[in-house]
Each structure stands twice: as structure tokens, then as C-alpha cells.
Amino acid sequence: xxxxxxxxxxxxxxxxxxxxxxxxxxxxxxxxxxxxxxxxxxxxxxxxxxxxxxxxxxxxxxxxxxxxxxxxxxxxxxxxxxxxxxxxxxxxxxxxxxxxxxxxxxxxxxxxxxxxxxxxxxxxxxxxxxxxxxxxxxxxxxxxxxxxxxxxxxxxxxxxxxxxxxxxxxxxxxxxxxxxxxxxxxxxxxxxxxxxxxxxxxxxxxxxxxxxxxxxxxxxxxxxxxxxxxxxxxxxxxxxxxxxxxxxxxxxxxxxxxxxxxxxxxxxxxxxxxxxxxxxxxxxxxxxxxxxxxxxxxxxxxxxxxxx
Amino acid sequence: xxxxxxxxxxxxxxxxxxxxxxxxxxxxxxxxxxxxxxxxxxxxxxxxxxxxxxxxxxxxxxxxxxxxxxxxxxxxxxxxxxxxxxxxxxxxxxxxxxxxxxxxxxxxxxxxxxxxxxxxxxxxxxxxxxxxxxxxxxxxxxxxxxxxxxxxxxxxxxxxxxxxxxxxxxxxxxxxxxxxxxxxxxxxxxxxxxxxxxxxxxxxxxxxxxxxxxxxxxxxxxxxxxxxxxxxxxxxxxxxxxxxxxx
Numbered sequence: 001x002x003x004x005x006x007x008x009x010x011x012x013x014x015x016x017x018x019x020x021x022x023x024x025x026x027x028x029x030x031x032x033x034x035x036x037x038x039x040x041x042x043x044x045x046x047x048x049x050x051x052x053x054x055x056x057x058x059x060x061x062x063x064x065x066x067x068x069x070x071x072x073x074x075x076x077x078x079x080x081x082x083x084x085x086x087x088x089x090x091x092x093x094x095x096x097x098x099x100x101x102x103x104x105x106x107x108x109x110x111x112x113x114x115x116x117x118x119x120x121x122x123x124x125x126x127x128x129x130x131x132x133x134x135x136x137x138x139x140x141x142x143x144x145x146x147x148x149x150x151x152x153x154x155x156x157x158x159x160x161x162x163x164x165x166x167x168x169x170x171x172x173x174x175x176x177x178x179x180x181x182x183x184x185x186x187x188x189x190x191x192x193x194x195x196x197x198x199x200x201x202x203x204x205x206x207x208x209x210x211x212x213x214x215x216x217x218x219x220x221x222x223x224x225x226x227x228x229x230x231x232x233x234x235x236x237x238x239x240x241x242x243x244x245x246x247x248x249x250x251x252x253x254x255x256x257x258x259x260x261x262x263x264x265x266x267x268x269x270x271x272x273x274x275x276x277x278x279x280x281x282x283x284x285x286x287x288x289x290x291x292x293x294x295x296x297x298x299x300x301x302x303x304x305x306x307x308x
Numbered sequence: 309x310x311x312x313x314x315x316x317x318x319x320x321x322x323x324x325x326x327x328x329x330x331x332x333x334x335x336x337x338x339x340x341x342x343x344x345x346x347x348x349x350x351x352x353x354x355x356x357x358x359x360x361x362x363x364x365x366x367x368x369x370x371x372x373x374x375x376x377x378x379x380x381x382x383x384x385x386x387x388x389x390x391x392x393x394x395x396x397x398x399x400x401x402x403x404x405x406x407x408x409x410x411x412x413x414x415x416x417x418x419x420x421x422x423x424x425x426x427x428x429x430x431x432x433x434x435x436x437x438x439x440x441x442x443x444x445x446x447x448x449x450x451x452x453x454x455x456x457x458x459x460x461x462x463x464x465x466x467x468x469x470x471x472x473x474x475x476x477x478x479x480x481x482x483x484x485x486x487x488x489x490x491x492x493x494x495x496x497x498x499x500x501x502x503x504x505x506x507x508x509x510x511x512x513x514x515x516x517x518x519x520x521x522x523x524x525x526x527x528x529x530x531x532x533x534x535x536x537x538x539x540x541x542x543x544x545x546x547x548x549x550x551x552x553x554x555x
Contacts, residue, residue, distance in 0.1 A: 178505075178510040178511065178512070179510065181505060181510070183505040183506040184505075184506070184510055185506050185507065185508050185510055188508055262510070263508065263509065263510060264509070264510040264511070265509040265510060265511035266510075266511060
């Protein structure tokens, strides 16, 4: 078997960082990354971006050396992606925060509202319901992170955890402050409004969960395969007929429901910001699908049927 | 089954953003014409403000309360700068939309949400301080852009743009901060732009606290922008020096 030689150069300075000889032709990029880490232990595989061209795109871990457009001496360019953190860690941290923070406000722990309100309880039933819904939402997210989601990427840049936690924790505190405030004003249309909002919220939570399960089932454990998602027997997944990312559609719906339930402007603003971000993600995902699959259903739009 | 094909360098990575190299196209002939007109008009506008300040000073004999003489052109031309955000958004100017939006909005904020809204500060000398700093800066900046677009940039303008900020920037920041500080008691007193609980949207906003947070935000932001400009100065002016030496 003819062996390959692989030299790894720094993408910016073109310095020779590493020379690997006797590399198997069927070696994957992941294996090459592991070999590179041996000589440069500070650059663990998750931080490595290897590419064929210094300004090109990163090669994938699954790519096989002999299938790449290289001769038997391959030159790869290395870029340091910076400190990395696992997606699971980020998700767990960013979701645990709002769960706990909201409860601090709900139980009115000292130093938030005046001393005469410490550890008191709201007299409005909607405030208790809101706490249950908010907590349920984040517990669901935590459990999905542990048991349901199958991530394409193991890690993301470390600085994301600070950015993401600021966003989630900040908004959670802001919302929770008003909903659990002693001067909170319940919804204008009373129980009717709360009932409708709860139905929307639960419907969308179920929908969102159904999509997460459907997406999980598209991908075998430990793999990174990508397939076109299709509606299943579960009616909540029928939204796939009209939309590429129904999980985001349902998520926006859940927060709209919560906003109607609490009639709280900060919740509406959080829903709006989330909607903008999820639309950006959905458009990106939709574009990826279209690029990757020739037979992608043409009726689908990224996040809102027919509109967005 | 998703096949990655023969080349590994396939599609954009999720966690790292799209990495396609972008070829920056300059503005077309129509856009260039528009931008030249825009920058000429803005240069003229700020010159009007400059002349207005000088005339008012000569007429009144003192430098106090000159704001009223240039209030209208100041509002008009400073607000007009919002167009620059669109220029970036439409790609006819190669700057970042976010950065430009931030800079223009902070000027517009000071003009309308502080100076215009809190009438009691309009007599303050701090207003004159930032108006002068802005006026000189903008006259130079807009003429710099005009000449650059016409590919005929006099070294003097380039030098002025990258040197005078050393004094003008701290001057402007001082004027701005002092003005906001002067506005505080009046904002508190009038409850300006503030809403308190209880209300049916379960929301509150305290403009007084907001202004204090704005003032605090100058602490991290000002040094970053200032040192960025100093860095740019070194790059731009030394580059020209090398060119001149090689001639």
C-alpha cells in the first residue's frame, strides 16, 4: 500500500508546523488531526481547522485523505480556531441560568423588590401559571439537550458561552422581574386571554418537541448524516410540508403565547429578538438544504409558511 | 445520504460562519456621483454651521448661548447623516453597517434626545464644546470623502483627518458628557421619557438611569475608538511618507 506524506503549514505565516510520513491513504482528517495534536498538544483536534487552501473552507473530519485533490504528498493549511467548548456544555449552562434566575424572582428573594415583599407570593394566578410554563420550557430544553439532540459539531468557540449566557440570563431576569413584581398588572382580558395563551403555548411546545424527535430520528447515533426532513405520522410534523425549520416556527409561537399570557412588553421584545435570530438561522439552513439536495421540496419557506 | 463528494472543502461550517472570500466591488458610476453630491452637501452644511457660530459670536460678543443660532442646521445635517447607514447597507460604502449605525445614532441621540429634549441645557457651554468639535471634524471628514471619491486627495486633508481628532475627539466627548450630566436633574424632575409601574404592559423605563448608563458606556468605548484611530493614523500617514520618500 502506498503511503501518503502530509505536511501541515500555518495558514497565515506558511511556517512548517508538522510533517507526517507513512500516513494511510484511507486516513481521515480526524485521524490526521489527532496525529498533529501529538506534536502540538496545545492544539487539540477541536481547535484545528485544516484546509487545502489557506483561505479556503475547512475540511471535514470525515473526509478521507485519498479522496482529496492532493498528490501523495499532501499540503494542509492549519488555522487555530481558538479555545473551544462543547455544544452540550453551552446549552446546559445557557438554559440552566434562566430556569434558576426566574425562580429567584418568583420567590421574591431579598434585594430585588422592597423588603416588605421578600418571600411573599403573588396573588394573581397567572403569575403562578407563568412560572410553571417558563420552568417547563427550560426543563424541556435541558432534557432535550441531554437525551434528544444529535449535534453536527462537537464544539463552538469559547467566547460564545459568554455571549449566549448574557442573552438568555439577561432576558430571563428582565422578564421575570416584571412578571413577578408586586405591582404586576394581569392581562386585560383576564382568564379568556390566559386560557388562549396557554393553549398556544402548549400546542407550540408539543410541536417543537415533535420536530426535535423527528430530526433526531433522521440521524443515527454518533453520525453526522444530513437528510431532508419529511412529515411523519405525528400531525405536528406536518408543518414540514410548508417550512424548513418548523422547530423555530413553533418556538416563536411558544413565546408569543407566553407574551399573551403575561401581557408583558419585555416578553414580547424577547420574542421579537428571538424571532429575528431564528429567522437568520432558518434562512441559512434553508439555503444549505437547497444547495445540498437537488430534490428539495420547492413549496417550503424557511420559517413562516409562504412568507419568510 | 449526504455525500461529501471528492473535495472536502464543501460548504460553510455552522459554528464558524461562512468563509467564502468576498470580492469587494467599488461603487458604480451612479453611486459615485450620488456620494460626491452627498459629501459636498454635507461639507457645505457643516460649513454653514461653522460660519453661523462665528457670526453669532461676533454679533453677541460672547461665546455663551450660541446654540440657538445654529440649532436648525445642526439638527438638519446631523440627522441627515442617518443616510450613511443606508450607504453601508446598500454596499456603496465599504464600512460596517453596525459600526456606522452606532456612531450616527450616538450623535443623533445627543442632538435630539438630550440637547433638544432638555431645553434647560441648551445654554450650557458644554454644548458649544461638542458642537465645535463635531463641526470641525465633519467639515474635514466630508471633504476627505469628497476628494477620495474624486481620486484627488490633498495630503493636507488626509493629515487633518488623521491628526486633528487627537484633540477634537476628547473635546467632543467632554462636551457630550458634561451636557448629559447637566441634563440629569431636569430629566429626574420632569420624569422625561420615563414610565413606571403599574401599567398594563408591565414595563418600566427610567431615562435618568439610562443616561447614567450611557455616560458609563463611554468608559470602555472611548479608549477603544481613540486607540483605533491612533493605529489608523500610524498606518495611513506612514504609508504616505514611504510613498513620498520613494518619489
